[in-house]
Amino acid sequence: MSPVPRQNVVDLPARVALLGGLRTPFVQRSGALRAMGPAELLGQVLGELVARHEIAPEDVGVCALTLAPLLSDASDEEVAAVVARAGLPREVNAYAVARGSLSSLETTTLAATAVAHRDVRAALAGAAESGSQRHISVPARLSGLLREAARAGSMWGAARVLMRAQRADVRTRRAAPGARRGVDLTRAELDAFVEDARRRAREDAHEGHDVLRVFAPPSFVRPVAADDVPCPTAEADGACGLLLTLEDRARAEGRDVEAIVRGWSWTPPEPEGGASIARAATRALAGAGAGLDDVAAVEVHATTAEEIVLTTRVLESRTIARRVLGSEAPLGALSPHRVNVRGGSAALGHAPAATGARVILDAARALDGGSRPFALALVSGADGAAGAMLLEAPR
Amino acid sequence: MTAAREATEARAHAHVAYTISRDGVACVTLEGDDDGVAIVDLTTLRALARTLDALDADTAVRGVVLRATAPRGVGAAPDACMHTRIAGHAAGEAAELARLMARVGRGKPVVACIEGPWVSAGFSLALACHRRVHSTHAGALMGFADVARALIPAGGGLGRLVDALGPRVALHATLEGKSFDAAAALATGLIDRASPPPLVFDAATELARRPAPPGTRRPRPAARAARFVFRGLVGGALLEREARGHAARARPHIARAAQAAVHVVLTHVRRGAEAAIVEESRLLGELMVSEAAQHIERAAHATAGVETHARRLSADVASPARLVVVGAGTIGTGVTLAALRAGLAVRARDVDERSLARLHRAAWSSTRGGSLGALSTTLDATGLRTAEILIEAAPEVVETKRAILAEVEAAASPTCVIASSTAAIPIRDLASACTDPSRVLGMHFFAPVAEHPLVEIVRPAGLAPSALGRAVALGRSLGKTVVVVNDSPGFFAMRVLAPMLAEAVRLVGEGVAIDAVDGALETWGFSHGPLRVLDEVGIDVLEGALGLFSRQLGDRWSVPDELDALLADHRLGRRNGRGFYLHATRTGVDDTVYAALRRAEPNAAPTREEIQMRCVLPMVQEALRCLEEGVVSRAEDADVCAVLALGFPNFRGGPLTYVHSLGATELLRRCRWLEQTRGHRFAPAPLLVELERSARRLYD
Known part of the structure; x- marks a missing residue:
């Protein structure tokens, strides 16, 4: 576990811009990406991300990453392999952290902090999950x-x-x-939720835009692409990366900005399912003085579909929220079409370490420039801890 | 260890320096010359012997590690490091070299620390040491490359290899120029230890602290058994028969060297090491003054000269780190793989996703499942802005190339150098599609890129010097010898190669058998016959080049009718599996070519010499014209380009060296005879006439 403060960090000294992100498809382990280790997967994603945004590799000062199933003390060789594969200079400050499904949310906060303190011109955050290399899996x-x-x-x-x-x-x-909690969920309702998520993923206009077509060994017959069957269980192979820089710098260089990172919040595990993630969300919103009415979209990942439904109901129900969250009341109503606009993990797959970055990326993509300026990225870990990141539409 | 080194005393002889660590291990370093090559010659060995004498007398020294820190020691071509350059041509000097080598193995233990290529005399020196530690780095290897240079190994190295491996294996390795990497050397017992690069010096130091092994090194059981068998009457006769058979199969220019190597091995087995060294010195003295060895040496010197020139051109330019390759065909893939191996970040672009998939597969197999390096691919023009140099490797169609260059110029940064990999199209015709032609040049790679050691860089008029420097730096960082030529249709390589290929096609059209044409030229010394080369180059590519030449270079050039007939029969060469040879499932000549040329079967039988002259003289003449017109600025550029890129026999030095070895008068006579009998295309080049009249030499 990396020593990251768990309190709200919303007072960033400068506005950090998310320039964009890229991911591989999240596919079933032992499938099309089985021969690619996490370093190869992530290196390819980060290299392509830097190339597409035409950032000079020397400008990338920090590369915060997770290589799962390798632990936080992933060998320096593995980190160096990502750096080399991505075509970054050897001098880049690259390091690995590990926090399960919260990993890439955490790497993003680390990269954003480095950028906000003007330490680096640009920073990369990302994670790769190679379920194929997880030879022993424990519930x-x-x-x-x-x-x-x-x-x-x-x-x-x-x-x-x-x-x-x-x-x-x-x-x-x-x-x-x-x-x-007074929330009745039947199997039929959950099935309908999942089916609805898949429908949204199919209808997503952005589908494939930020999904890298991966040429994977040993077959190379065709690239592994977004239309490959995603794997919603935690046994997937996949990687996701994000590119951050200062908003001022991005504007000066004439770059398009996907979103501004307004802040984030961490909450420890709580006994009530859905409570920690709801608490993280409300705190992140409160930090920016915003309510749910200001949120264009909520991208949420939780261990089960049931927990996602619970989270949304906790967020929008004053009664339940008061009981579960105490004084921290919900900040507005949340209609279903604003939750997991692109389908969420149930439809797009779940590669635990990389899912956090995927959630942030999809939340940023859901910002439509309308009257609601914010998007929420919510991630719940397997141990019950949760994190939230608030994104704002660029001006 | 670092602290110990700081407290060392340092003295230096010429080419040899050493330090002594606190634990009593001396590190003797062989220093590289200007080309980054640590040369083992008499001067070096004398200095080494003096150093070892001093270390033997120093009671604080327990052992010696011998290493070479030449800049090109690791990853350089096998013949670029520590090859034989023995001053003078006398057998006496060869004998002294052997005596000095033997000195290395006496006294305190000497451990050779092999971190790069140690070949020829370097291998002899390594074998003369008490022990050897070998790096597992791919660039570290040992072997004798002497026979290919029409020489035999010097310094008693062959005898030592026979002792280590047995006569049969040693002879095969020597005649075939086989090199041993760490795994092979360990398996055969040639080395004591193989270590990864960061640890190899420490391993050598640790071995140097041990006492020297008594007497000569005890060979592996298999080698001991082989020696026992081959010393016997029957075994000896069998060995001699096999060895002489092997030598007889050697190519003509190295036949003498192969026979000499066999003689030395047989002498070593029958009469012992000392007699073998006497014979080795005598034969080496004879071989060193042979014409073949001298021409090969001259070609090597010319290559070194060309490389020095390239180093000067790129002296003030940092080697580019990011490369874009547009087009993932044969050349594009080859360049991409070479760049990835050199540690560059490459972004490859193609309009066909299947080509990109093939590129990824090639990259994957070339690294044997290891890291692909920084390779990214794209179907559109994104991600080109950070590239420092861009290589266009699209099909040889002017309009296609111009469209691509215009598009990528807009997508690339204003300082990016743009290179076209065209084989024949003048760069000025392509550069005019760009708004800034001063950064557009040609980089002509030869397929297969991994095997060809040369890149021809084409300098159009008005090219910015910084652009040329960056392209030269890229070529050098890819491990290629860079020849800079001036812009002209076909540049140098294609213009010199095309008339030879066209003449070979005409010969087939006249009824000469395909294998007769290729056999004649292979006997003359070419590594591959012209028709086999044509299959690789592409029949359509030759047709396009000849058409271009006839339009731009005058009526000496014409497209043979046979080429049109072949193209009408959908024959493009290896690319579509239909050419002069079978490429798919079987090998050998494709007999259906004769039918395509409307001939039932080959029925003409010119002499081998006539075939050779008809194919070689147009090449030599065109090289003279290129020199005269300033396409190449120096004779050595022409020779190096022909030897390294076109397979011109190195023991003939190159086409311009051949002018002198045959004699300008004789060459002119043959050209005039061919002009009268075969047509205007053999008309003597003006420079040849002038050379014949003035007795001037192209080389000093």
């Missing part, structure tokens, strides 16, 4: 439990953690979380 819940048990400090403490988890599991089976 997220078990992984979290084991981590908690390991921190317990004694055998007895660890046993208590596991017993408590077992009791909680029994309780959960007795009553679904939605029912406890």
Whole structure:
């Protein structure tokens, strides 16, 4: 885990512009991208991103990245391989962090901070997930439990953690979380939600625009493209990268700006499902003095479709929000057509480390220059922690 | 280790420097010359012997590491580092060289630290050391390249290789010029250890602390068994028969060298190392004064001269780091792969996604699944602005190339150098499509790009010097020898090659068998016959070039009717699998060509010499005309370009050297005879007439 402050960071000393982003398709592990390691995937994406935006590689001062399933201490060789593959100078300040599904949200905040403090002319953030190289996979819940048990400090403490988890599991089976919050979700409703997401992805006018066509070994028969079947489970291969610079600089150089990074918020795991992500969202909005009515689109990724539905209802329902979030009340209504405009993870696939950057990119793309100037990118991690980033339409 | 080195004492002899670390290991460094090559000759070896004498007398020294820090030591071509250059041509000097080599293996343990190519005399020197540590870097290798230079290994190296590998394996490796990389050298027991590049020096230092192995190195069991077998009557006779058979198959210009190598090996096996060294010195003395060896040496010197010239042209220019290649065909792919290998970032553009897929596949297989390097591809004109140099490698159609150049000039930065890879179209005709023609030049690569060591850079009138410098720097960073020529239809290479290919086609049209034409020229020394080359170049490309020449260079040029007949039969060469040879499933001559040329079967039988002269003389004449017209500014440029790009036999020095070795008078006589019997296309070049009259020489 990298030592990143978890409080709101909305007072950036300068306006940071998101110039654009690019990703590979998020496809089933052991599929078309199986022979490409995370370094190759991410290097290709970042190289193409820099080339498309015609940024001189020497101007990229920071490259914050995640190479999953490699850990945060991913070897320097792997990081150097990304830098070399992307055609960046060896001197670039490149480093790796790892926070599961929150990884690329975190790398984006690191890159934005570096840019905002005028340390660098441009910064890259990105992550690659290579499910094909994840030879052992542990369910997220078990992984979290084991981590908690390991921190317990004694055998007895660890046993208590596991017993408590077992009791909680029994309780959960007795009553679904939605029912406890007064949100009734049937299987049919969830299926309809997923089907609707896929329909939106199919109808998306931007489809393929920011998805790199990857020539993947060993077949090379045709490039792996956006129309390849995306993988919504956490077992996908894929990478996503974002390019940031100062808004002033982008304007001076005559560049198009996708969005302005207004701030972000992190929240720790909370016992109630959907609570942490809703809390992160409200905090990020509050930091900018905005409400949900000002938000053109919300891109949200959560572990399950159910949690996404819960999140939106928590955001827009004053009653539920008051109970779950306490005093932090919802800031407005949110109609379904403003949530996951491009389909979200259910339709586009979920490559855990890279999903955060994908969510930010899609949120930025959803800014339409209309009366609502903001977009929210929300990501919930497997351990229940959540992060939110508020983007603003460029003036 | 670093701290220890700081506390060392340093003394220097000519070409040899050394330091002694605190733990008693001396590091002796062979320094490179101006070309970045550490040369092993008598001067170096004498200095090395003096150094080793001093180190032997120094009680603080336990062992010696011998390394070469020549700039081109790692990754340079095998013949560019540590090759034999022995002053004088006397056998006595060869004997002294052997004696000095033997000195290296006496006294305190000497470990050769092989971090780049150690070939020929360098390999002999490595073998003379007590131990060898080899880098696993791809550029590090060892081998004898002497026989290909019409020489034999010097300094008793061949005998040492026989001791290490057995006579049969050693002889094959020597005659075929086989080089050993780390894996092969370790497997055969030639080296003691293989280490990755950062660790190789430390490994050598560690070995140098150990005591010297007693006596000669004990060979592997297989090599010991081979020596035992081949010393016997029957084994010896079998070895001799096989070795002489192998030597007899060698190409004519190196036959003497191959026979000499066989003789040295047989002498070593039968009469021992000392007798072999005596024979080696005698034979080496004879070979060094042979015409073939001298011409090869001259060609090597000319190449070094051309490289020095290129280094001067690019002296003030940083080597470009970002390259755009437009067109992912044969040349585009070859350039892209070469650039990726050289560590450049490449953005390749093509209008066909399948071509880009093929490019990715080629990049992937060339790295054997390793990192592709900084390769990105695009179907549109995005991402060209950060490129420092752009190479257009589109099909040879003027309109296509002009349209591409105009488009990419708009998309590229104003300082980007734009190069066309055209083989024949004058650059001025292409540059006029751009708003700033002063940054447009030609970079003519030869297919396959990975194998051809040369790039022809075409300088049109009005080219900015910085643009030329950047293109030359790119060519050098790709590991190519750069020849700069002036703008003209066909430049130098295509203009010199085309008349030879056209004449070969005419010969087939007259009824000469395809293999007779190619066989005659291969006997003359060309690595491939002209018709095989034509299949690679493309029959349509030759037709286009000849058409261009006949329009722009006068009525000496014409397109043979046979070419039109071949094109009407949809024969383009290897590109569409239909040419003079079979390319798809089988090899050999495609007999259906004769039918396409409306001939039942070949029925003409000119002498081999006539075929050779009819094909070679137009090439030599055209080289003279290029020199006279200023297409090439120096004779050595013409020779180097012909040898490295067109396969002109290096033991003949090049077309302009050949003018002198045959004699201008004799050449003129043959041209006049061919002009009378075969037509105006053989009319003597004005420069040839002048050379015959004035007895002037093109080379000093």
